[in-house]
Amino acid sequence: MKDGPDIALLGALIGNPARANMLTALMSGKALTASELAAEAGVTLQTASTHLAKLEHGGLVRQRKQGRHRYFALADDDVGGLLEGMMGLAVRKGHLRARTGPRDPALRKARVCYNHLAGELGVRLFDSLRRRGFLADDDGALALTAAGADFVRDFGLDPDALRDPRRALCRPCLDWSARRSHLAGALGTALLDRIYDLGWARRQEGTRVVDFTRRGEAAFNAAFPAD
Amino acid sequence: MKDGPDIALLGALIGNPARANMLTALMSGKALTASELAAEAGVTLQTASTHLAKLEHGGLVRQRKQGRHRYFALADDDVGGLLEGMMGLAVRKGHLRARTGPRDPALRKARVCYNHLAGELGVRLFDSLRRRGFLADDDGALALTAAGADFVRDFGLDPDALRDPRRALCRPCLDWSARRSHLAGALGTALLDRIYDLGWARRQEGTRVVDFTRRGEAAFNAAFPAD
DNA sequence: TTCATAGTTCGATCATAATCGAACCATCGA
DNA sequence: TCGATGGTTCGATTATGATCGAACTATGAA
Numbered sequence: 001m002k003d004g005p006d007i008a009l010l011g012a013l014i015g016n017p018a019r020a021n022m023l024t025a026l027m028s029g030k031a032l033t034a035s036e037l038a039a040e041a042g043v044t045l046q047t048a049s050t051h052l053a054k055l056e057h058g059g060l061v062r063q064r065k066q067g068r069h070r071y072f073a074l075a076d077d078d079v080g081g082l083l084e085g086m087m088g089l090a091v092r093k094g095h096l097r098a099r100t101g102p103r104d105p106a107l108r109k110a111r112v113c114y115n116h117l118a119g120e121l122g123v124r125l126f127d128s129l130r131r132r133g134f135l136a137d138d139d140g141a142l143a144l145t146a147a148g149a150d151f152v153r154d155f156g157l158d159p160d161a162l163r164d165p166r167r168a169l170c171r172p173c174l175d176w177s178a179r180r181s182h183l184a185g186a187l188g189t190a191l192l193d194r195i196y197d198l199g200w201a202r203r204q205e206g207t208r209v210v211d212f213t214r215r216g217e218a219a220f221n222a223a224f225p226a227d
Numbered sequence: 228m229k230d231g232p233d234i235a236l237l238g239a240l241i242g243n244p245a246r247a248n249m250l251t252a253l254m255s256g257k258a259l260t261a262s263e264l265a266a267e268a269g270v271t272l273q274t275a276s277t278h279l280a281k282l283e284h285g286g287l288v289r290q291r292k293q294g295r296h297r298y299f300a301l302a303d304d305d306v307g308g309l310l311e312g313m314m315g316l317a318v319r320k321g322h323l324r325a326r327t328g329p330r331d332p333a334l335r336k337a338r339v340c341y342n343h344l345a346g347e348l349g350v351r352l353f354d355s356l357r358r359r360g361f362l363a364d365d366d367g368a369l370a371l372t373a374a375g376a377d378f379v380r381d382f383g384l385d386p387d388a389l390r391d392p393r394r395a396l397c398r399p400c401l402d403w404s405a406r407r408s409h410l411a412g413a414l415g416t417a418l419l420d421r422i423y424d425l426g427w428a429r430r431q432e433g434t435r436v437v438d439f440t441r442r443g444e445a446a447f448n449a450a451f452p453a454d
Numbered sequence: 455t456t457c458a459t460a461g462t463t464c465g466a467t468c469a470t471a472a473t474c475g476a477a478c479c480a481t482c483g484a
Numbered sequence: 485t486c487g488a489t490g491g492t493t494c495g496a497t498t499a500t501g502a503t504c505g506a507a508c509t510a511t512g513a514a
Contacts, residue, residue, distance in 0.1 A: 280462085
């Protein structure tokens with residue numbers, strides 16, 4: 001009979017392999033249907049449905065009905081951040097799945113972290129923005145500077161349109177492979193979307209890998225120089 | 228048959244109520260014996276022993292034999308950080324234990340986060356150090372500046388002695404109650420120890436609460452002004 | 455030695471929750 | 485209206501793991 005936050009509930013939700021598989025799949029940022037998640041987790045649709053109900057009840061997942069489909073997604077950035085954090089600890093403690101395939105280096109280089117860019121390139125982007133003074137600490141939180149807003153505009157985005165009282169504009173997110181922060185929040189999401197729109201990269205189907213084209217990577221390096 | 232980090236193992240370890248209680252107890256930063264942890268979790272010594280073996284095997288806990296006692300502690304700062312992160316999400320999602328007692332406000336004000344100061348005062352300390360330029364971003368990581376080293380020396384600590392290649396000197400840690408970062412790492416630990424030594428505060432037995440004396444809090448406010 | 459305390463290991467029991475077949479509900483297309 | 489597809493709910497089965505008594509090991513004290 002203690003008080004305080006109960007981490008056992010969260011742990012139990014994530015601790016089931018089928019649910020962990022679903023959550024990992026949702027880290028791709030794409031909303032998936034119950035059937036897709038069932039296939040991803042290797043269970044039938046019935047069991048997937050009960051798992052999803054539990055995840056939703058626990059606040060880890062939210063669903064959006066669309067016709068006769070139900071699309072499931074992570075509830076918010078916080079959930080993505082926690083999962084990324086757990087992945088980081090799992091890697092450091094050696095808790096890896098059986099087969100570490102050829103995708104692994106690609107994952108370390110560039111992948112989506114729920115809805116923003118992670119991996120080496122994600123970290124580079126974040127560092128580059130900070131070093132050039134586009135992001136600054138504002139009383140403990142991360143803020144976009146005036147110069148940063150100009151940069152974002154030049155990049156083809158409207159910084160004012162990104163502001164949303166319910167969501168942080170810029171938020172650091174700890175990267176599991178690099179052990180460094182990359183950029184989350186509305187700006188992180190928008191920058192990744194813009195990178196897709198510019199044709200610099202696209203998602204590898206069914207994985208978290210972000211494939212940059214040769215020209216796209218060169219353009220990325222020019223836009224976000226390492227130093 | 229996927230690759231990548233397996234968060235289910237971690238989740239399952241944390242997802243058991245008895246183990247979650249033990250881990251929460253160890254967030255106090257004190258090393259505890261198996262018997263103490265058994266009492267804390269409300270199970271017999273036998274079951275506690277099996278739980279602790281699992282936690283150790285999973286890399287969340289390490290043990291140190293001392294005579295016929297075995298002292299258990301969290302394996303490292305990373306584990307503490309993850310648990311703090313889970314507590315934060317648990318609070319935001321409303322996963323609280325039954326009774327939220329009178330200790331709660333005290334916990335929000337000042338508590339230990341494994342081995343460093345968290346809560347409002349922890350956040351204030353961190354912000355104060357950063358605003359005065361004592362901590363700065365060094366290529367994505369947090370570094371102690373020259374001015375910061377002077378400050379630390381004035382505070383009665385030897386900054387050079389704190390450097391340890393195996394451990395970060397300064398690391399941000401997300402605070403569950405304030406949703407802002409406070410200071411972890413070797414410096415965070417040392418500062419809290421120094422605060423104890425100075426007699427400004429002491430640990431409330433059996434809880435994570437850090438009790439500041441009236442004079443201690445005044446001295447803390449003077450040393451780490453809010454602005 | 456001998457006894458006491460701290461902790462582990464084993465084995466049996468028990469509770470929980472994951473699983474899936476089957477039936478049911480909802481939406482879409484024709 | 486009717487079938488087809490996507491999803492949920494129900495019930496029975498099953499597997500996993502938490503639990504503790506009992507026996508055992510290890511350290512310390514007398």
